Amino acid sequence: xxxxxxxxxxxxMRVLITAGPSSEPIDEVRVITNRSTGELGTxxxxxxxxxxxxxxxxxxxxxxxxxxxxxxxxTNDELEQLFDKTLxxxxxxxxxxxxxxADFRLSRIEINRTRQLVPKIASDxxxxxxxxxxxxxxxxxxxxxxxxxxxxxxxxxxxxxxxxLLSEASRxxxxxxxxxxxxxxxxxxxxxxxxxxxxxxxxxDSKLSLAEFFVRWITRHDSxxxxxx
Numbered sequence: 207x208x209x210x211x212x213x214x215x216x217x218x219m220r221v222l223i224t225a226g227p228s229s230e231p232i233d234e235v236r237v238i239t240n241r242s243t244g245e246l247g248t249x250x251x252x253x254x255x256x257x258x259x260x261x262x263x264x265x266x267x268x269x270x271x272x273x274x275x276x277x278x279x280x281t282n283d284e285l286e287q288l289f290d291k292t293l294x295x296x297x298x299x300x301x302x303x304x305x306x307x308a309d310f311r312l313s314r315i316e317i318n319r320t321r322q323l324v325p326k327i328a329s330d331x332x333x334x335x336x337x338x339x340x341x342x343x344x345x346x347x348x349x350x351x352x353x354x355x356x357x358x359x360x361x362x363x364x365x366x367x368x369x370x371l372l373s374e375a376s377r378x379x380x381x382x383x384x385x386x387x388x389x390x391x392x393x394x395x396x397x398x399x400x401x402x403x404x405x406x407x408x409x410x411d412s413k414l415s416l417a418e419f420f421v422r423w424i425t426r427h428d429s430x431x432x433x434x435x
Contacts, residue, residue, distance in 0.1 A: 228305065
């Protein structure tokens with residue numbers, strides 16, 4: 207059994223963390239991705255492991271921060287395949303869905319107004335038009351995959367007000383049957399906020415303080431707090 211910090215004395219849990227960016231192919235050499243580094247997920251993993259919990263991480267290949275023992279994914283579909291392969295998913299106690307997944311995937315490429323399907327778009331091809339279509343939200347499936355877990359989602363926004371962001375967090379929890387939502391981005395301001403059905407319950411000024419908050423939070427809530435769907 208992993209050594210446990212003497213600062214913690216509670217039942218140990220099985221914690222699953224998704225982290226880092228996903229990517230969707232444009233051609234065989236180019237992808238659509240985002241700037242997620244995977245740092246927050248790895249900070250969470252370190253704190254949870256130091257507290258003695260069993261940590262499993264699914265990490266985007268493009269993450270610059272790494273975690274020993276992580277399983278890697280590129281696309282949203284590959285992450286979902288990792289969920290399919292999770293052993294005894296009903297025994298997962300907590301899911302932190304931190305991964306910054308691609309909201310869109312490529313539907314069609316046009317070069318000079320002609321539809322193309324090529325291994326690599328030539329750099330001198332001329333104007334290239336990419337049609338992107340929305341992808342299904344993977345968070346919508348988490349409750350079915352992990353029926354007994356406490357599930358924590360994320361909401362990162364820029365061009366809305368703080369109150370609108372908190373309202374979106376509330377809708378996310380209700381719609382996807384999650385237990386908490388972390389909010390951040392320009393719409394929230396500096397640091398992170400943690401929302402539950404009770405509203406905004408905590409603010410944290412750094413990734414580390416957020417992770418330490420969750421180490422305490424997951425132990426203060428018994429299984430009655432977890433929605434079974």
